Amino acid sequence: MTALRFDKVSHRYGRHPVLKDFSLSVEEGTIMSLLGPSGSGKTTALRIAAGLETPLAGEVHLAGRRVNGPGVSVPPEARDVGLLFQDLALFPHLDVAANIAFGLSRAGADRRTRVDELLHLVGLEGMGGLYPHQLSGGQQQRVALARALAPGPRILLLDEPFSSLDVVLRQQVRQETISLLKRIGTSVLFVTHDPEEALYVADRVAVMREGLILQEAAPDDIYLKPASRFVAEFFGDTTLIQVHVRAGRADTPFGTIEAANVPDGRADLVLRAASLSLAGAGKVEAVVRSVRLLGPSLMVEVEPFQQAGLPRTLIARLPLGDRPAIGARVFLSVDPRLAFVFPARG
Amino acid sequence: MRWVSALVLLVAIMAPLAAILSFASADTQGLWPHLRATVLPAYVANTLVLTAGVVIASILLGVGAAWLVALHEFPGRRLFEFALVLPLAMPAYILAYAWTDLLQVTGPVQAALREATGWSLRDYWFPEIRSLGGAVFVLALALSPYVYLVARAAFLGQSASAIEAARTLGLGRLQAFLRIAVPMARPAIAAGATLVAMETLADFGAVKYFDLEVFTTGIYRAWFATGNPAAAAQLASLLLAFVLIAILLEQASRGARRYASVSSRNLRPIARWPLRGAAAAGAIAACALPVALGFVLPATALVLMAMRAAPEADLQRLQGLAANTALIALAAAGLVVAAAMLVSLALGRRDSPARRATRVAQLGYATPGVVVAIGLLMVAGTIDEGLRSVLAWAGIQPVGLLVSGSFAVLLYACVVRFFAVAHGPLDAAWLQMGARYADPARTLGHRPASIFWRIDLPLLRAPLGAALALVLVDVVKELPATMILRPFNFDTLATEAFRLATTERLDLAAIPALAIAAVGLLPVILLVRGLQAREGGERQ
Numbered sequence: 001m002t003a004l005r006f007d008k009v010s011h012r013y014g015r016h017p018v019l020k021d022f023s024l025s026v027e028e029g030t031i032m033s034l035l036g037p038s039g040s041g042k043t044t045a046l047r048i049a050a051g052l053e054t055p056l057a058g059e060v061h062l063a064g065r066r067v068n069g070p071g072v073s074v075p076p077e078a079r080d081v082g083l084l085f086q087d088l089a090l091f092p093h094l095d096v097a098a099n100i101a102f103g104l105s106r107a108g109a110d111r112r113t114r115v116d117e118l119l120h121l122v123g124l125e126g127m128g129g130l131y132p133h134q135l136s137g138g139q140q141q142r143v144a145l146a147r148a149l150a151p152g153p154r155i156l157l158l159d160e161p162f163s164s165l166d167v168v169l170r171q172q173v174r175q176e177t178i179s180l181l182k183r184i185g186t187s188v189l190f191v192t193h194d195p196e197e198a199l200y201v202a203d204r205v206a207v208m209r210e211g212l213i214l215q216e217a218a219p220d221d222i223y224l225k226p227a228s229r230f231v232a233e234f235f236g237d238t239t240l241i242q243v244h245v246r247a248g249r250a251d252t253p254f255g256t257i258e259a260a261n262v263p264d265g266r267a268d269l270v271l272r273a274a275s276l277s278l279a280g281a282g283k284v285e286a287v288v289r290s291v292r293l294l295g296p297s298l299m300v301e302v303e304p305f306q307q308a309g310l311p312r313t314l315i316a317r318l319p320l321g322d323r324p325a326i327g328a329r330v331f332l333s334v335d336p337r338l339a340f341v342f343p344a345r346g
Numbered sequence: 347m348r349w350v351s352a353l354v355l356l357v358a359i360m361a362p363l364a365a366i367l368s369f370a371s372a373d374t375q376g377l378w379p380h381l382r383a384t385v386l387p388a389y390v391a392n393t394l395v396l397t398a399g400v401v402i403a404s405i406l407l408g409v410g411a412a413w414l415v416a417l418h419e420f421p422g423r424r425l426f427e428f429a430l431v432l433p434l435a436m437p438a439y440i441l442a443y444a445w446t447d448l449l450q451v452t453g454p455v456q457a458a459l460r461e462a463t464g465w466s467l468r469d470y471w472f473p474e475i476r477s478l479g480g481a482v483f484v485l486a487l488a489l490s491p492y493v494y495l496v497a498r499a500a501f502l503g504q505s506a507s508a509i510e511a512a513r514t515l516g517l518g519r520l521q522a523f524l525r526i527a528v529p530m531a532r533p534a535i536a537a538g539a540t541l542v543a544m545e546t547l548a549d550f551g552a553v554k555y556f557d558l559e560v561f562t563t564g565i566y567r568a569w570f571a572t573g574n575p576a577a578a579a580q581l582a583s584l585l586l587a588f589v590l591i592a593i594l595l596e597q598a599s600r601g602a603r604r605y606a607s608v609s610s611r612n613l614r615p616i617a618r619w620p621l622r623g624a625a626a627a628g629a630i631a632a633c634a635l636p637v638a639l640g641f642v643l644p645a646t647a648l649v650l651m652a653m654r655a656a657p658e659a660d661l662q663r664l665q666g667l668a669a670n671t672a673l674i675a676l677a678a679a680g681l682v683v684a685a686a687m688l689v690s691l692a693l694g695r696r697d698s699p700a701r702r703a704t705r706v707a708q709l710g711y712a713t714p715g716v717v718v719a720i721g722l723l724m725v726a727g728t729i730d731e732g733l734r735s736v737l738a739w740a741g742i743q744p745v746g747l748l749v750s751g752s753f754a755v756l757l758y759a760c761v762v763r764f765f766a767v768a769h770g771p772l773d774a775a776w777l778q779m780g781a782r783y784a785d786p787a788r789t790l791g792h793r794p795a796s797i798f799w800r801i802d803l804p805l806l807r808a809p810l811g812a813a814l815a816l817v818l819v820d821v822v823k824e825l826p827a828t829m830i831l832r833p834f835n836f837d838t839l840a841t842e843a844f845r846l847a848t849t850e851r852l853d854l855a856a857i858p859a860l861a862i863a864a865v866g867l868l869p870v871i872l873l874v875r876g877l878q879a880r881e882g883g884e885r886q
């Protein structure tokens with residue numbers, strides 16, 4: 001069963017199109033990351049799913065029910081969706097329990113039971129009487145999650161929900177939240193501009209740009225089999241090299257790399273930094289210019305001797321133990337699983 | 347469409363203005379040429395002199411005091427910072443009553459002078475308070491806090507770096523103030539001065555009491571003494587032109603300059619310059635003067651006058667006046683705030699051209715009370731005529747006027763005058779809140795109406811309360827519209843004080859005047875607490 005389906009949805013603000021024939025499905029019980037740079041239309045898609053924005057064309061289905069389409073526009077309060085905002089937007093004049101109970105229609109003891117249940121679920125037992133400003137950032141985050149989950153939504157929509165937290169807290173809260181969502185089996189559409197976060201939280205990732213879905217796949221496939229140069233480069237830390245393709249194989253300074261489905265002629269080779277190796281018998285001779293420690297890995301800048309067809313310097317990522325000496329002569333080789341060939345642009 | 351209700355309200359607010367302008371083209375039966383030849387030059391000259399005098403005096407008093415308390419440190423500075431707002435509690439006409447009592451021939455000042463010198467009445471010259479100069483004196487004292495408030499905020503909001511840069515470039519302290527701080531604060535000072543000019547042009551109570559020939563008194567006379575609506579409308583149009591010129595001058599003074607505001611995070615406020623000895627004493631004296639002349643002395647005089655008159659006071663009548671005043675003020679404040687909330691709601695939660703169009707409601711506030719009242723009499727008169735002919739057609743002979751002189755017209759005038767007072771700050775708070783809480787509330791299953799009662803209203807409690815208080819006090823102080831539009835035999839504290847003062851019972855007038863001043867303290871206290879809260883927050 002599909003929890004949420006966009007079917008050729010188009011929307012614009014004034015003259016500026018934000019979604020163009022946008023189609024996407026979130027299967028029940030799965031977490032879908034919608035990943036894209038700011039201005040790609042991902043938040044608009046989320047607001048349309050919530051009913052806060054009405055699309056100009058196309059259809060939206062929630063759990064098999066058409067909520068947007070010709071002559072149909074179900075208001076947000078009748079959609080059964082949960083929404084967790086970037087700024088949390090806890091109601092400042094209501095205590096924690098009243099915030100969580102805000103979406104509950106049930107009265108009396110039943111209501112209290114459900115609030116207690118949710119406080120327990122997010123680990124805030126006994127804090128129902130506190131007000132939002134008395135809570136830490138992480139606790140506020142959990143209250144907002146409990147509030148969104150309280151009415152038992154068919155799908156939970158998350159809009160960059162962790163971006164207001166600092167780095168350490170963010171990782172912890174993210175982990176807690178995702179394991180909780182997995183435990184209760186909620187369907188989730190998760191909007192983010194952080195590629196690492198998208199890979200971390202999701203069962204499926206959809207990469208978006210200028211109102212269009214460029215690729216929708218499992219996280220591994222998004223990273224290891226990017227369908228376009230944009231998707232490959234969106235994860236950062238890449239080097240672009242101009243190459244030539246003949247009969248499905250790309251001629252590169254590092255040797256030939258498979259390039260199925262790329263037409264003959266000029267093409268772009270995108271190298272992930274982690275694909276470059278300094279050890280072994282590579283074809284490209286280079287000298288190490290600088291080595292920088294970036295926490296879990298080293299960033300190494302190398303300058304090839306033969307400049308033909310190569311940028312002046314290349315960036316490699318190495319494990320901490322493989323620290324080369326500055327000025328050392330090395331031979332570069334490429335792991336073809338992290339090197340991608342695309343037809344040249346324009 | 348949902349903005350239709352907002353449109354209807356705005357049309358209603360503009361209706362009296364439109365009536366004035368359309369009546370202005372009517373035939374004056376020869377009165378206009380007569381007016382133009384006789385009193386008009388005096389109206390124009392007096393109005394110009396009065397406005398220019400009050401504006402200049404207010405800028406000197408207000409900017410000077412703001413410069414002292416914002417940029418210097420001296421004993422009593424914190425007290426003066428707030429005491430300088432106190433004159434706002436008293437409308438100009440009440441200051442006029444108090445100062446007349448203080449300075450008239452039989453008043454304490456001249457009596458003390460004669461006592462000290464042994465002169466008799468004919469031996470000396472003493473300035474007459476009931477004159478154009480007296481009006482400048484009284485209005486400048488009453489209105490200079492507006493300039494003080496904006497100038498002080500502007501000086502406090504300036505970054506120290508600009509001044510320090512000027513100092514390192516070789517300017518002295520005073521030079522740096524005059525060449526950097528004042529020009530940077532100029533848009534704020536211009537806005538304050540414009541407000542002062544508009545309030546001066548709108549003043550009726552003080553100038554009428556001083557018997558001055560200016561536009562507001564002239565309009566009143568043309569309507570009530572001469573019974574010539576077209577002439578009144580023409581004078582009112584001219585007065586509106588003066589108001590418009592004041593607004594345009596302010597816009598022009600900004601010119602093409604842009605004053606980038608530094609975000610408060612990067613702002614390092616200017617360190618206060620410590621004053622000692624004679625300089626400190628001079629600063630104290632300079633700050634004490636407007637507080638003493640604009641509040642302490644007149645308030646004391648009013649208390650003494652009221653005590654003198656107390657044995658004669660008719661308590662029952664005073665209670666009735668207080669009840670009438672409370673009735674009209676509460677009804678008007680409730681109506682205005684409800685209308686303001688409705689317009690905000692109707693225009694959604696985002697900024698839009700329609701929302702910016704509601705700023706024309708500020709014209710209602712800029713329009714002098716006399717003009718609003720006369721415009722409304724024209725509107726009401728037209729409606730009455732229509733009703734009369736409809737009723738006559740139905741065979742009914744109504745007695746008297748139905749709409750004119752009704753409580754509803756008075757309320758209408760209050761909405762026209764004070765809508766912008768409530769709507770401006772309320773709409774700002776509404777926009778600032780935006781859809782931040784409404785969006786999640788909707789996805790949690792609540793309909794817009796439920797969200798309004800459960801989220802919006804509780805969160806807007808503070809701005810709603812402030813708007814209610816501001817309008818309430820403005821209505822209590824309001825004189826000309828109430829005087830002109832009140833139902834027959836319906837007196838308020840303001841109209842009673844005016845009636846007693848103009849019938850030479852100044853000491854009796856002090857009792858209702860004191861009541862008005864006491865109510866007038868309410869927004870001053872709100873303002874001071876707001877200033878304290880905001881600055882406390884900035885220091886954290």
